[in-house]
Amino acid sequence: MPWFRRSKENISTENRKKEIPEGMWVKCSSCGEILHRQALEQNLWVCVKCNHHFRISSTDYFSILFDEKSFKELDAKMTSKDPLKFVDTKKYTERIKDTIIKKKLQYSNRYGTGKINKKKIVISCIDYGFIGGSMGSVVGEKIFRAAEKALKTKSPLIIISASGGARMMEAAYSLMQLAKTSAILAKLHEAKIPFISLMTDPTTGGVTASFAMLGDVNIAEPNALIGFAGPRVIKQTIGKDLPEGFQRAEFLLEKGFVDMVVPRKELKGTISNLIGMMAN
Amino acid sequence: MAKVVLDFEKPIFDLEQKIEEMRNLSDNVDLESEIKTLEKKVHQLRENIFSNLTRWQRVQLARHPERPYTLDYIGYMTTDFLELHGDRKFGDDKAIVGGFAKLDDMPVMIIGQQKGRDTKSNLYRNFGMPNPEGYRKALRLMQLAAKFNRPIITMLDTPGAYPGLEAEERGQAEAIARNLFEMSRFPVPIIVTIIGEGASGGALGIGVGDRMLMLENTWYSVIAPESCSSILWKSWDYKEQAAEALRLTAPDLLEQKIIDRIIPEPPGGAHRNPQQAAMILKDALVEEIRALQKIKPDKLLERRIEKFSKMGSWNE
Numbered sequence: 001m002p003w004f005r006r007s008k009e010n011i012s013t014e015n016r017k018k019e020i021p022e023g024m025w026v027k028c029s030s031c032g033e034i035l036h037r038q039a040l041e042q043n044l045w046v047c048v049k050c051n052h053h054f055r056i057s058s059t060d061y062f063s064i065l066f067d068e069k070s071f072k073e074l075d076a077k078m079t080s081k082d083p084l085k086f087v088d089t090k091k092y093t094e095r096i097k098d099t100i101i102k103k104k105l106q107y108s109n110r111y112g113t114g115k116i117n118k119k120k121i122v123i124s125c126i127d128y129g130f131i132g133g134s135m136g137s138v139v140g141e142k143i144f145r146a147a148e149k150a151l152k153t154k155s156p157l158i159i160i161s162a163s164g165g166a167r168m169m170e171a172a173y174s175l176m177q178l179a180k181t182s183a184i185l186a187k188l189h190e191a192k193i194p195f196i197s198l199m200t201d202p203t204t205g206g207v208t209a210s211f212a213m214l215g216d217v218n219i220a221e222p223n224a225l226i227g228f229a230g231p232r233v234i235k236q237t238i239g240k241d242l243p244e245g246f247q248r249a250e251f252l253l254e255k256g257f258v259d260m261v262v263p264r265k266e267l268k269g270t271i272s273n274l275i276g277m278m279a280n
Numbered sequence: 281m282a283k284v285v286l287d288f289e290k291p292i293f294d295l296e297q298k299i300e301e302m303r304n305l306s307d308n309v310d311l312e313s314e315i316k317t318l319e320k321k322v323h324q325l326r327e328n329i330f331s332n333l334t335r336w337q338r339v340q341l342a343r344h345p346e347r348p349y350t351l352d353y354i355g356y357m358t359t360d361f362l363e364l365h366g367d368r369k370f371g372d373d374k375a376i377v378g379g380f381a382k383l384d385d386m387p388v389m390i391i392g393q394q395k396g397r398d399t400k401s402n403l404y405r406n407f408g409m410p411n412p413e414g415y416r417k418a419l420r421l422m423q424l425a426a427k428f429n430r431p432i433i434t435m436l437d438t439p440g441a442y443p444g445l446e447a448e449e450r451g452q453a454e455a456i457a458r459n460l461f462e463m464s465r466f467p468v469p470i471i472v473t474i475i476g477e478g479a480s481g482g483a484l485g486i487g488v489g490d491r492m493l494m495l496e497n498t499w500y501s502v503i504a505p506e507s508c509s510s511i512l513w514k515s516w517d518y519k520e521q522a523a524e525a526l527r528l529t530a531p532d533l534l535e536q537k538i539i540d541r542i543i544p545e546p547p548g549g550a551h552r553n554p555q556q557a558a559m560i561l562k563d564a565l566v567e568e569i570r571a572l573q574k575i576k577p578d579k580l581l582e583r584r585i586e587k588f589s590k591m592g593s594w595n596e
Contacts, residue, residue, distance in 0.1 A: 075596070083536070083593035084527050088512035137592030144589060166480070166502045168512060171526040172538050175480060175502040176591040179488045182460035183585045190465070206502070208453035209481040214461055228453035228481070229443030237443050247448060257451050 044264045053221050058110050058125035070115035092169040103129050107138045111146040117272040122150040128162035136167035140177030147184040156194040156275050161212040165205020178210035194278035199226050218258040220249035284345050295322045335523040341497035341549050342476050348554035350392030350435045356558030358383050373414030375406045378421045384566045389425035391418050392435030409442040412455035415485045426466040431569045434486045436474045441482030456485040463488035469572035474498045491568050492539040494530040501528035
């Protein structure tokens with residue numbers, strides 16, 4: 001018998017990509033600066049050195065935007081079904097189960113009501129951490145219900161987007177969410193209820209080609225990637241490198257597709273002011 | 281152009297060729313009864329092959345280069361077609377065509393994505409991949425239809441919206457989103473037909489309506505099987521599996537309650553008899569429009585939003 005035996009489980013490094021790692025010190029993924037976690041948190045997850053806006057969760061956005069304890073989540077238990085029994089290299093049902101455990105989220109978006117500087121609003125926010133914030137039936141249904149809630153309560157609607165696009169594993173159902181969300185926003189528009197769209201890094205594909213671009217006012221976070229096709233696909237198509245800053249928030253501002261690029265620190269104040277201008 | 285024969289169509293073509301040869305011979309010899317037997321055999325073979333098509337085979341049929349395109353359907357189905365051009369903002373996109381026409385003597389607005397048939401015309405049509413100005417032209421034409429109370433017919437046939445640099449600069453996403461939004465509220469009947477490839481947002485950009493029809497051998501999904509394979513399997517080789525997984529054929533979409541009706545194609549597919557394919561579609565369109573015209577605009581819009589509100593599947 002050998003005196004040394006290799007352990008059955010290979011030694012492996014944790015290779016799960018994580019934007020915000022645990023621990024006291026955090027390295028900025030943009031400039032490499034080592035930042036103190038608490039200080040970073042107090043600065044709303046924006047690097048003090050280079051102004052990089054870290055990707056944050058729906059919970060973080062709710063705490064940034066809402067007056068204390070005013071957020072009430074609705075239909076929190078809604079989860080994905082697997083209507084097509086989709087299997088690629090992994091079963092879709094397993095993918096969802098694993099993500100729910102790993103990310104401690106039920107789905108890739110949440111919605112509810114809350115107050116911003118005492119003004120009542122309805123909000124829906126996508127978590128990019130949940131299968132790339134991809135839009136399946138639940139994202140569509142929750143946005144539909146959020147808009148209906150806004151209609152019923154005559155409160156402004158805010159949607160915060162971060163998404164790689166449609167959810168392939170729901171195929172045509174996923175595609176129809178583009179039409180479904182745009183249709184209810186048309187109804188909101190006729191009722192003259194304000195809708196503010198906030199695009200964060202990254203907002204691409206089906207989400208951009210539907211509700212994210214349809215705000216009465218479109219806001220973007222600094223340097224957020226926003227586009228229809230992903231940069232890799234475009235590069236392949238045209239066979240050339242893409243210009244610096246292409247598809248970034250500031251580029252969209254320049255081209256006329258967002259109204260303003262707003263740093264995270266000014267989000268609450270700006271949205272509150274906008275609502276004051278538009279809502280009765 | 282040389283005839284394009286797909287792998288699984290080959291046995292049918294071979295037999296048909298044989299019959300043709302026998303016909304040529306029959307000036308000298310009497311082969312009538314043998315020809316009849318072979319014709320029966322072709323018929324059976326075709327039935328057999330076409331009733332057992334895989335999803336990937338349907339995708340191939342949907343892309344068949346001899347399949348009728350939007351302008352072919354317009355030519356066969358309508359009279360007095362007056363093509364209108366330009367989005368009044370940037371230019372005229374050749375990948376989307378549209379205009380007024382008469383369908384069964386009824387003035388309608390008809391709009392569709394347009395592919396080319398050879399390299400030259402494909403370059404001209406950008407392979408049926410619209411730029412933002414194409415969607416904005418379609419929007420302008422639909423606004424015209426709404427203004428003059430004319431039904432709107434759209435025909436979907438695109439491998440996708442063009443993923444180019446300028447398309448992004450000019451707001452491809454906004455152009456599509458705006459169409460989805462506006463098409464939800466035009467107070468005239470809108471009938472959408474998938475006549476070939478229905479690739480994702482690029483197709484849907486003119487695809488919101490009261491009734492959704494789909495030709496028998498077409499596909500409609502959130503992504504093309506090849507791209508789906510490359511993303512989920514990280515290889516281009518799983519397109520057949522991806523096509524199966526996506527459930528993207530007309531019978532699939534009818535089952536998913538995303539489309540309302542399947543339009544049958546002539547035996548062997550629309551490319552074997554474009555005119556007949558167009559006549560079948562025309563009858564269906566006339567029937568659908570007449571039914572929708574009986575509904576009051578308010579009710580029509582209510583039903584349209586409700587239709588899309590039901591699409592999806594989730595656990596409460």
